[in-house]
Amino acid sequence: MVGVNPANIKNKIKRSEVYQKQKEAKAKDKKDRRKRDVEAAALGDEVPVKKVQRTLDNTREADETVVAPDDEEVEADEAGDEFARFFNNETTPKIMITTRPRPSAELFMFIRDLMQMLPNAFFYPRKSATVKQLCQWCNNKKFTHLFVLSEKSKVCNGLLVAVLPAGPTAFFKVSNVKTSEDIHNRGTVSPHQPELILNNFNTRLGHRVGRFLGSVFPHEPDFNGRQVVTFHNQRDFIFVRHHRYVFEGNELEAAAAAEVLDEGDEGQNGGAGEGGGHKKKVATLKGKDGSATRTRLQELGPRFTLKMRWLQEGTFDTECGEYEWIHKRKEMDTSRRKFHL
Structure with a gap:
């Protein structure tokens, strides 16, 4: 049989x-x-090597645009790109969030969670203004980013992000939205600046998208808050999660564990973020006296997934704007093992 x-x-x-x-x-x-x-x-005999399970990730097709960790050319380009002022803490992000005309009440629940997750974010009603008019108004009011949310059947399905004053602009498909109220055993968001993890953005385009997303956060995290926002790229789907890591045990042990976890948590491809968001991760650290401190992740919300559809130079312009990248599904998705980020 x-x-x-x-x-x-x-x-x-x-x-x-x-x-x-x-x-x-x-x-x-x-x-x-x-x-x-x-x-x-x-x-003391040799143990047979366990076979590695074949997945779409570890059998990914070779891509010539994959960036090495110490690529000097990429580092030089990123040192002077549109996002350098945010990563160098020369400019503090200030975000305006708005919606499509006549939004549903359910969309405001998601907006509330975004405003709690994103520092220095403000909501303004769309009314009858066009996106180009919104960009001009935001620029006059010294906003650095414009978020425009769209929805279908009272569920958010799109996010337009424009970096001001000179772009770029990107549109992301939004899926699997779960607000904080729908997350079991969620925590309460504190006003501390969160740490940032950009994970698995490996190509030239991936680096650019990672810096694009990272530009909406100040790069001076308050480690006492123990809050982490993760953008985890997997097969060109960007999973967004918001967690707090919690130490359980002796206070001195917890402080020592916090120092260990704080190192290297922020930055491009830094740390190992919680990709799925629905499992409770628990780690054990030992202090000087040998007693264990248990460390777990508590999800704060919201939870959603992004998939980039296009990236445009400058601010939003459907007539004369030049596109850096457009996802053409029939031409680009020729294999399940070919990824772009």
């Missing part, structure tokens, strides 16, 4: 029996294999 495919068995009862036997045999084999590995390690 090992080589039989249950899907080819027409009889439902027989098909279920074969499937159950195969499942039990597979579990028994896995248990025996683990037992052999433990015995081999105890005797």
Whole structure:
């Protein structure tokens, strides 16, 4: 029965029996294999190398635009790009959030969470102004970013972000929105500046998008707040999560653990962020006296996913604007293992 495919068995009862036997045999084999590995390690014998499961991520097609960690050319370009003033703390981000005309009440719940997650963010009603008029008004009021949210069937499905005064502008498809009220055991957001994690933006375009997203946060985090905003790129989907890491145990132990976790948390590709957001991550650190301090992540919300549709030079202009990148699905998505960020 090992080589039989249950899907080819027409009889439902027989098909279920074969499937159950195969499942039990597979579990028994896995248990025996683990037992052999433990015995081999105890005797000092060589333990067989575990096979790495093939995924879309680790079988990604080679991309010539992937950036090495110490690429001097990319570092020189980024030192003088549109976002350098934010990363060098020369300019403090100031964000205006608005909506499409006649938004639903449900959209304001998401806006409330965004304003709690983004420092120095303000909401203004759209009324009848066009996006070009909004950009001009925001520029006059010294805003650095404009967020325009769109929705369908009372669910947010799009986000336009313009960096002022000279761009660039990007449009993201928004999906899987979950406001803080819908998150079980959520925490309360404090006014501390959050830390920032930009994870897995590996190509030239990915670096640019990562810096684009990173420009909306001040780069002087308040580590006492232990709040972290993560942008985790996986297969060109950008998962956005907002967490607080919590230490459980002796106060001195917690302080020592905080010093360990604070190092290297901020910056491009820094740290290992919580990509899924629905699992509770728990780590254990030991202090000087050997007692353990448990560290876990508490989600604050909101939770949503972004997928970039286009990136345009300058501020929003549908007639004369030049596009740096447009996602053309039929031309670009020729393989499930080809990614752009």
